[in-house]
Amino acid sequence: MRHVPELGPALGRLTLPADPGGTGWVPLDDIRLELVTAVFELAAAARAFDTDDAAAAVSALNRAAWLGAWEHAVATAAARIGELVTARLLAAAVESRLPRRRRDGLPLTAEDRRAIAARLGHGSLPFLRSLDALERLVPAASASGRRGEEALAEWPEALLSVARRLESAWLALEHAAAGELEIWTPAIEQVRSWRRPAWPLWTITAAALLLATYVGLVLGGYLPAVGPLEPLARALWQRS
Numbered sequence: 001m002r003h004v005p006e007l008g009p010a011l012g013r014l015t016l017p018a019d020p021g022g023t024g025w026v027p028l029d030d031i032r033l034e035l036v037t038a039v040f041e042l043a044a045a046a047r048a049f050d051t052d053d054a055a056a057a058v059s060a061l062n063r064a065a066w067l068g069a070w071e072h073a074v075a076t077a078a079a080r081i082g083e084l085v086t087a088r089l090l091a092a093a094v095e096s097r098l099p100r101r102r103r104d105g106l107p108l109t110a111e112d113r114r115a116i117a118a119r120l121g122h123g124s125l126p127f128l129r130s131l132d133a134l135e136r137l138v139p140a141a142s143a144s145g146r147r148g149e150e151a152l153a154e155w156p157e158a159l160l161s162v163a164r165r166l167e168s169a170w171l172a173l174e175h176a177a178a179g180e181l182e183i184w185t186p187a188i189e190q191v192r193s194w195r196r197p198a199w200p201l202w203t204i205t206a207a208a209l210l211l212a213t214y215v216g217l218v219l220g221g222y223l224p225a226v227g228p229l230e231p232l233a234r235a236l237w238q239r240s
Contacts, residue, residue: 003054004046004061005156007039010163014170025181026084028174031076035170038069039163054152055141063135066162070124070169077177078117082108085184092192106191116180123172127165134158 008015014036018029042065049056089106092098108116137158140151 003057003152003156004043005160007043007160007163010160010167011036011039012164012167014167024174024178026077026081026177028077028080028177031073031080032170034076035069035073035166038072039066039166042066042069058138058141058152058155061134061159062138063131066131066134066166067128070127070166071121073170074117074121074124074173077173078113078120081116081120081177081180082113085180085188088184088188089191092188093194096192096194098191098194119180119183120173120176121169122176124169127162127169130158130162130165134162 014032018033042061046057046060049060086107089108090103093103093106134155137151137155140147141155
């Protein structure tokens with residue numbers, strides 16, 4: 001008896017081909033297809049056991065296997081978003097001529113990336129709950145007799161439920177990924193709008209003008225010459 005159902009229809013939009021033109025500010029199609037490939041490989045491994053060892057087939061598609069594929073997809077997407085945000089922050093810093101020492105603090109930290117991953121995975125709760133329901137069938141499916149038969153009869157539908165919830169979790173991740181740009185745009189624009197403070201230039205200019213005025217008054221004889229200006233003033237006065 002075969003227990004592993006076809007998962008493709010339940011995965012829905014997860015199985016769509018990659019969009020050559022790309023959509024959104026961060027490309028995720030390759031990560032999505034990598035996730036689907038991982039699920040299909042798990043299903044293939046389960047089918048290899050299915051005819052002779054139903055309990056092994058159930059174990060091959062257990063909670064840990066599904067969760068590992070999902071967490072890898074979330075981590076990869078979060079890392080990519082972190083790289084793109086960092087690149088935009090640094091590009092804005094170059095545009096605004098932000099001092100190099102201040103650019104060192106722009107790249108996203110590990111904490112920032114963990115926060116991104118948490119937001120990307122926020123919509124996966126139904127998927128995680130379906131994994132818990134699937135896992136509860138594993139001990140029973142390994143049992144003999146009527147208990148095992150009943151669990152194996154329920155398992156395919158529980159598996160399809162996990163696949164459908166995985167699609168929903170991914171769509172939520174895509175929505176959250178689109179929102180990351182909105183979250184980080186204020187920080188990027190703040191860096192882009194940075195301008196070098198004008199007060200040092202004005203201070204230096206004012207000091208130079210005051211010094212030039214003072215020297216002019218001293219050399220013109222309106223003020224007494226003191227210090228290093230005295231020899232210079234006398235030399236000029238003698239020539240005139």
